[in-house]
Amino acid sequence: MSRLELTAHGGVKALLKNRYPQLALLVLMLAGYIFAIMAGLIGSPVGSSNFSIVFVWIAWWAALILVAVPVLGRGWCSVCPIPLPGEWLQRGAVLGPNSHTPRWRGIRWPRPLRNIWLQSAAFLLLALFSTILLTSPLVTAIVLAGMLLAAIGLSMAFERRSFCRYLCPVGGFIGLYSQAAPIELRIKNKSVCTECIGKPCYNGSAEGYGCPWDVFPGGLTKNTYCGLCMECIRTCPHDNIAINLRPFGADLEQPAGRLDEAFKSFVMLGSAMIYSAVLLGPWGVLKDAAYRIGSSSWFMYAMAFVAFICILLPGLFALCAAPGGGVRTFRLRFSRMSAALIPLGLTAWIAFSLSFVLTNASYTLVSLSDPLSLGWNLLGTADIAWQPVLTAGLGPAQTLVLAGGVLWSSRVAHRAAAGSRISPVPAMAYCAGAALLLMWLLL
Amino acid sequence: MKRPEFIARLVVGAAVLGAIAVPLILWWRTPLVHAQMAEDGGWNPDALKAAVGVPLQLRITSDDVVHGFAVGKLDIPAVDIVPGKVTNITLLFQDPGTYTFFCTRWCGLNHWRMRGTIEVVGDVAAANPPHERSRPLYTTLGIDLDAPRSAPLTPAEKPVAALEAQQFKDELAGYMSVVYYRSRSPYEVWRELRADPASAARGDSELWNMTASIWRSNTTPQAVAEGEQLFAQNCAACHAEGGAGDGVFADDLAAAGQASLQSMMGDSQMVMQSPARLTDARRMLAASPALLQGKILRGGMGTGMPSWGPIFTEEQTWNLVAYLYSFQFEYR
Numbered sequence: 001m002s003r004l005e006l007t008a009h010g011g012v013k014a015l016l017k018n019r020y021p022q023l024a025l026l027v028l029m030l031a032g033y034i035f036a037i038m039a040g041l042i043g044s045p046v047g048s049s050n051f052s053i054v055f056v057w058i059a060w061w062a063a064l065i066l067v068a069v070p071v072l073g074r075g076w077c078s079v080c081p082i083p084l085p086g087e088w089l090q091r092g093a094v095l096g097p098n099s100h101t102p103r104w105r106g107i108r109w110p111r112p113l114r115n116i117w118l119q120s121a122a123f124l125l126l127a128l129f130s131t132i133l134l135t136s137p138l139v140t141a142i143v144l145a146g147m148l149l150a151a152i153g154l155s156m157a158f159e160r161r162s163f164c165r166y167l168c169p170v171g172g173f174i175g176l177y178s179q180a181a182p183i184e185l186r187i188k189n190k191s192v193c194t195e196c197i198g199k200p201c202y203n204g205s206a207e208g209y210g211c212p213w214d215v216f217p218g219g220l221t222k223n224t225y226c227g228l229c230m231e232c233i234r235t236c237p238h239d240n241i242a243i244n245l246r247p248f249g250a251d252l253e254q255p256a257g258r259l260d261e262a263f264k265s266f267v268m269l270g271s272a273m274i275y276s277a278v279l280l281g282p283w284g285v286l287k288d289a290a291y292r293i294g295s296s297s298w299f300m301y302a303m304a305f306v307a308f309i310c311i312l313l314p315g316l317f318a319l320c321a322a323p324g325g326g327v328r329t330f331r332l333r334f335s336r337m338s339a340a341l342i343p344l345g346l347t348a349w350i351a352f353s354l355s356f357v358l359t360n361a362s363y364t365l366v367s368l369s370d371p372l373s374l375g376w377n378l379l380g381t382a383d384i385a386w387q388p389v390l391t392a393g394l395g396p397a398q399t400l401v402l403a404g405g406v407l408w409s410s411r412v413a414h415r416a417a418a419g420s421r422i423s424p425v426p427a428m429a430y431c432a433g434a435a436l437l438l439m440w441l442l443l
Numbered sequence: 444m445k446r447p448e449f450i451a452r453l454v455v456g457a458a459v460l461g462a463i464a465v466p467l468i469l470w471w472r473t474p475l476v477h478a479q480m481a482e483d484g485g486w487n488p489d490a491l492k493a494a495v496g497v498p499l500q501l502r503i504t505s506d507d508v509v510h511g512f513a514v515g516k517l518d519i520p521a522v523d524i525v526p527g528k529v530t531n532i533t534l535l536f537q538d539p540g541t542y543t544f545f546c547t548r549w550c551g552l553n554h555w556r557m558r559g560t561i562e563v564v565g566d567v568a569a570a571n572p573p574h575e576r577s578r579p580l581y582t583t584l585g586i587d588l589d590a591p592r593s594a595p596l597t598p599a600e601k602p603v604a605a606l607e608a609q610q611f612k613d614e615l616a617g618y619m620s621v622v623y624y625r626s627r628s629p630y631e632v633w634r635e636l637r638a639d640p641a642s643a644a645r646g647d648s649e650l651w652n653m654t655a656s657i658w659r660s661n662t663t664p665q666a667v668a669e670g671e672q673l674f675a676q677n678c679a680a681c682h683a684e685g686g687a688g689d690g691v692f693a694d695d696l697a698a699a700g701q702a703s704l705q706s707m708m709g710d711s712q713m714v715m716q717s718p719a720r721l722t723d724a725r726r727m728l729a730a731s732p733a734l735l736q737g738k739i740l741r742g743g744m745g746t747g748m749p750s751w752g753p754i755f756t757e758e759q760t761w762n763l764v765a766y767l768y769s770f771q772f773e774y775r
Contacts, residue, residue: 023451027458034462042470045506049527085459094451372466374473375502375529 004245005188007233016230016243019095019208022078030081033144035371040141044373048360048386050137054367056144057134062357064174065349073178077171078228082147083164086155087212097209106159109166109214115260119172120267124309126169127271128302131278131290161212164227171227176264177346178223179251179339180408184244185217185226185233192240193218201232201241208234217241222251224261252412254419255339259331262338263314269341269434270309272348276441280355317341320426333420337427340413344431347405348438351398355442358394362387398442406435476503478510478524478546481553486544488559495565499534511547514561515754521547536563543753549680552695555749579752581737584626588737592729594630598648604655604774614641615657624661625732629654629771633728659774662765667774670766673759677751686721686770693718696747718747721770728771735764 007013015021032055040052047053068076088094092102132139151163164171187193193201193216201217204210211217213227217236220226233241277283278290289297321334362384369382376382409431410424417424444452477487483506493499503512505524512532513521524530536542546557581588618624618632627635629651636642636650645653675684683690697717721727730738739760742750755763768774 027455030455031458031462034459035466038463038466042466044504044527046527088455093448094455095445095448098448370529372469373504373527373529374469374475375504375531 005242006245007243016233019234022230025079026081026084029079030084033081037141037144039372040137040144042372043137045137047135047137048363049367049373051367051371052137052140053135054363056140058357058360059364062353065353066357069174069177069181070346070350071181073181073183073223074174074226074228075183076174077164078230082168083151083155083161085148086152086163087161089152090155091209097204097206105157107157109158109162113166116172116264117260118167119169120264122167122169123172123267124306128305129293130275132293160214161227165213165225172264173268175224176261176268176342180249180343180346181223182246182248184223184246184250185228186220186242186244187217188240188242190218192238196238200235200237205235222256249343249408249412252339252342253415255336255416257332257335259335262335265338265341265345266313267309269345269348270313272345272352273438273441274305274308276352276438281441317430320430321422333422336416336420337413339416340409340427340431343408343412344405344434347401351401351438351442354394354398358390359388361389395443399439402435402439406431473502475529476501478503478505479507480551481557482551483507485557486559490559491561493534493536493561493563495536495539495563501532501534502529503532504529508550509548510550513545513547515543515545516756517542538567539563539565545754547676552692579736579740580625580733584733586734586737588734588741593725594728596630597724597728598651600648602651602655602772604652604659604772615653618657619660621661624657628731629658629728632657655772655774658768658772666762667766667769669759670762673763674766681718682721688718688720690718721767724771727768732764735767736760739763
């Protein structure tokens with residue numbers, strides 16, 4: 001499959017090798033992140049007027065799901081501020097390696113947890129409380145601060161970016177969907193890595209740190225666990241690391257078949273469906289149950305939420321994996337076939353996000369003009385009335401995106417089925433059915 | 444430590460500190476008055492201070508729903524307070540005293556309790572001599588506001604004042620004074636008319652029409668219209684626009700019951716009552732204007748009926764009372 005090496009361009013390579021441009025962006029992001037926490041704590045409790053809600057759940061989310069993930073894969077992770085303070089403390093330095101590295105515990109992450117089950121659980125947990133999370137600035141601030149503190153705490157106890165790799169609820173789905181992105185970090189020549197002494201890309205050197213994501217670039221075959229932090233580009237003494245432009249979905253050609261990743265695809269697809277029903281649907285009873293956290297109706301909603309995602313969706317899909325043979329082979333087939341849900345899941349989230357982002361985009365101008373809800377009008381846009389934008393094209397755009405998702409998923413299903421020597425038709429029907437359900441919910 | 448590392452740490456430290464300190468300082472330097480539904484705290488702060496002749500600039504925001512802001516007994520229009528927006532209001536007080544500011548929107552079940560005070564200190568302006576503080580009529584008359592009252596007799600049809608006013612003019616000359624009207628209930632007046640030899644020959648309904656005429660002669664269409672407006676803004680949520688006591692909040696209040704009141708006031712002795720039915724002829728015809736004035740000024744003392752004394756001017760109160768009788772009399 002053809003690749004275009006972007007780092008072959010001197011300017012791009014220099015930009016990525018240089019620590020300062022990325023650091024500048026990171027510091028800016030960190031300041032913005034902390035500002036969002038402060039705005040959530042001291043700003044207006046009215047979500048549509050609070051910087052933390054508007055910029056996290058509308059602006060950032062739009063940038064992430066509509067642009068960053070589909071185009072740049074884990075591009076967001078390369079500028080995400082959440083692991084920074086912990087990482088700086090862990091290393092004892094902001095810039096290059098420190099000769100006096102602090103003696104933190106540096107424990108290896110427990111082997112049974114070296115997967116994305118916890119990330120899926122964290123996402124599910126937040127999703128269950130999403131109605132209050134998406135509307136209450138205080139709750140948003142607490143969650144943002146909690147993630148920052150959790151990342152710091154884990155950096156003190158465990159080695160590298162354990163939070164990002166194993167716990168971050170956002171990182172889990174970014175990793176899953178980054179397989180569909182047309183950007184990848186890969187080695188140029190495997191034999192160079194094999195012969196490389198000291199493996200500075202993994203262990204660090206005077207030029208930079210060992211991979212914070214606990215990945216040996218020489219073994220990278222998919223985007224899922226590479227956070228695009230660019231350290232290996234800086235540390236590789238053989239200039240053997242490249243950023244490539246590649247066809248969309250290249251990692252899905254040969255799915256790895258991990259059950260935790262398969263489960264993640266159900267979590268994401270199911271969440272997109274439930275969000276569409278709860279947040280955009282006309283069912284007052286459902287909305288009410290989702291908002292009344294702690295009530296008996298909410299517990300019913302929570303049970304239905306978990307059952308839909310953890311039992312119904314995988315259960316139906318298991319039928320598509322054509323039971324037969326041993327449990328082990330079925331499990332592998334099931335996991336590999338679930339890769340077909342990745343394009344559909346991504347497009348489902350794009351379609352869902354288009355709906356509420358276009359509806360609520362005008363809040364960003366208001367919030368920019370008065371970010372702390374103190375009555376300012378910095379940009380003269382504080383009094384703009386709420387106004388949905390481009391809604392005339394919303395339905396057709398969502399239909400196109402979902403139709404594209406079904407076609408893409410069918411293609412992945414076809415290849416995965418060929419590899420597992422089963423019929424792709426049930427999985428393709430499953431994807432078509434899921435897309436139709438989404439269209440019904442969204443349109 | 445190498446110089447680049449030092450500078451990087453400095454930049455990071457400044458960015459982190461700035462992101463925390465700048466919002467905090469700006470927030471600290473821009474005090475806002477927050478409006479929340481009474482169940483969630485009402486106005487915060489709810490006690491403000493001002494000085495006579497010195498503009499009091501308020502920056503008010505709503506933390507939940509649309510509220511309204513007005514100051515009792517002050518001739519300023521109510522201003523809407525929109526969620527998440529800051530509304531600037533400047534108040535200028537001519538007289539010292541304690542003023543009550545209140546919400547003018549039906550914002551929630553306990554909307555009526557969403558009040559605060561402005562303590563205004565300073566000298567009385569020469570141009571604004573202090574009004575002689577007169578005791579409300581109901582206290583002068585020693586009326587027990589909570590005593591049960593019921594007219595033993597009510598008209599078969601709604602008495603009409605407008606058509607009969609001229610007809611009874613001479614007969615009612617002795618009954619027309621404001622003091623007489625305000626201190627007696629319609630039923631008491633009807634009974635006195637029945638006992639009066641001058642009108643003893645008239646039928647029951649005619650006497651009720653004469654009573655209605657007395658009520659009409661003590662108000663004006665404009666006053667009744669203002670009373671109607673006040674009623675619609677402040678009373679109809681519970682008492683209903685038609686006065687039947689089944690306003691949009693009546694059921695919710697009944698459902699919330701005592702807990703709703705106690706959450707506000709912390710008084711376990713309070714008992715939620717249904718809003719009075721102003722269309723109930725036995726109740727209303729047994730109530731004098733002074734009694735209704737007292738009910739309005741004092742409120743229901745824990746029954747759910749708020750006190751309007753700090754809000755309405757004396758004129759507004761009498762206009763409202765005049766309007767309340769329109770549920771019994773056709774006199775507009």
